[in-house]
Amino acid sequence: MEEHAPPETRAWVIHPEIKNDQDRREPAPALDEAVALAAALPGLTVAGSEIVRLPRVHPGALFGSGKIEELGARMKAEEVDLVLVDGPVTPVQQRNLEKEWKVKLLDRTGLILEIFSDRARTREGVLQVEMAALSYQRTRLVRAWTHLERQRGGLGFVGGPGETQIEADRRAIDEQLVRLRRQLDKVARTRTLHREARAKVPFPIVALVGYTNAGKSTLFNRLTGAEVMAKDMLFATLDPTMRRIEIAGGQTIILSDTVGFISDLPTELVAAFRATLEEVLDADLILHVRDISHPQSAEQAAEVETILAGLGVAEDTPKIEVWNKIDRIPAQDREAALTTAGRKEEIHAISAWTGEGVEELTRAVAERLRPPTTRETLHLAHAEGRARAWLHEEGVIEAERPTEAGTEIDVRWTARQKERFARL
Structure with a gap:
């Protein structure tokens, strides 16, 4: 009997730009990032995307009635199954918009949780995603959307036909959270033992950090020969991966690839994924990998520095800034970037994809790690x-x-x- 692939879910991405929001991001790059987030989820096709400007937030439905009608007509014409709102949506707003548009709706937190669920590989990563998802679900109705679940075992936020709506019992969720915390404690204890064992190995730890999709995993693969998933999509890596390698001058180091950072990461996810960044806290040297070809590269770098400070990474931990993807920028900008990087000891311009500048970077790493x-x-x-x-x-x-x-x-x-x- 011939198997049919599950139908694709057609998604529409909306970035609400709220006039008086003090924390609002540049709308065009924010929308691009939201579309990239949607593209990172298997089973989704982005049918369209738009920026919706709002003078204010309507408490019951986020948008005004005229805008809801206009958007609804557009989605119906495009046969949209799922709306992704790049921002927070309250349970009441979600329920009302779903009722008006006759589609499923997911906010930024829900979408990132879905991606985290799809990417998490280690036991700890899986447990953390489950805990973050349960905390999110506590205030919402849990949906089982069947066809995507069959495809990739998601959290059940995203889906299509055959949906059933289940009333989430808060007490049951709380009991499950307690169970998950116990399991996570056991996993964390095991990790602590591994870290203590590693501390006895006289090799320094070098941690790759950076905004999601900056090219950390590509650089990790080039340096280690490992096959870590390095796709051109957001959140391609979620669990820290560590490899022992030999760099310039025969020096041995432990290289750690970490989850990418992102602006407006939901607070429950920052807390849930703190442990996956433990290696950064222990690092002897941090390589901050930047996508220098991205129009918002400076803003992304600032976001990474803010998150590192929030994690309590010591200011005295040495850092090297790695300007990656120089192969993607125009020739005149490339020359300027190389000149700027060449003048500063703590900046190195490279292409992890082509290998340009990587050897010089490893020499700089060896030099910075050399004991006094x-x-x-x-x-x-x-x-x-x-x-x-x-x-x-x-x-x-x-x-x-x-x-x-x-x-x-x-x-x-x-x-x-x-x-x-x-x-x-």
Whole structure:
């Protein structure tokens, strides 16, 4: 019997631009990002998108009656199944708009939760998504939208025909949240043990952070040869991935790829995903990867810095800013970017896709991670040949002078090398 692929859900994306909203973002890039979010979800086809300007928010239905009618006609003509509103929508507004438009509606939080559910790979990631989803569902009716669930096991916010509406019992949700927290505690304890074991390994941790879709996973793959999902879509990576690699000068590091940041990330998700950024808190060096070809690159970078500060990442953790995707910018802008980056030690312009500038970046990483050294003069007797040989092996000798008693040696070494020499 021939299997039929589940029907696509046709979605319409709306970015409401509210006149007096102090926190409003630039509407055109915000709409582009919302469309990219929708495109990141399997089973969705974006049938259309638009910016809707509002003088004020209507408490019962978000939009005014005239605008609701106008949008409804457009969606009917386009045979839309799902409306995605790039912003918060209250349960009352959601219910009223769904009733008026005869379609399903999802706000920004619900959409991001769906994407997180689709992307989470580790046990911890899955549990965190479930907890965030339950917190979100507490105030809403839970929907089981069947055809997408069969396709990809989503959270049940997005769907189509055959929908059933289930009244969510808050007590049941609360009990489930308690169970999930217990399971998460167990997973977190296991992670702590792994981190403690890793702390005994004398390799520094380098964490890749950045706005979602900045190219972190592509850079991670280039440096490690790993096959982490690196697609041109938002939130392609959700769980931290770690690899031990050797970089310039033979130095070994642990490289960590992390979840991408995004503006206006719902608060319940910031809390839920804090643990997936634990590696950043422990990092010896942070590589802040920026998509320098993006028109909002500066704003995205500011958002990342704000989230890092909110996570409590120490200001004294060294950072290198990586201007990625220079292959995508026009030639004259590219020259300017390379010149600016070349003047600053803490900025490196690269293309993770083509490999341009990556080798120079790894050399800079090695240099930043190199422990501080001190110069000393040692006096070795003729009989201390073994100690002299060890100093040569370590490559710490700067000059040697024979003396009557043996050899006078100028060394430049790290505190660890000095300690090991003392034990010889």
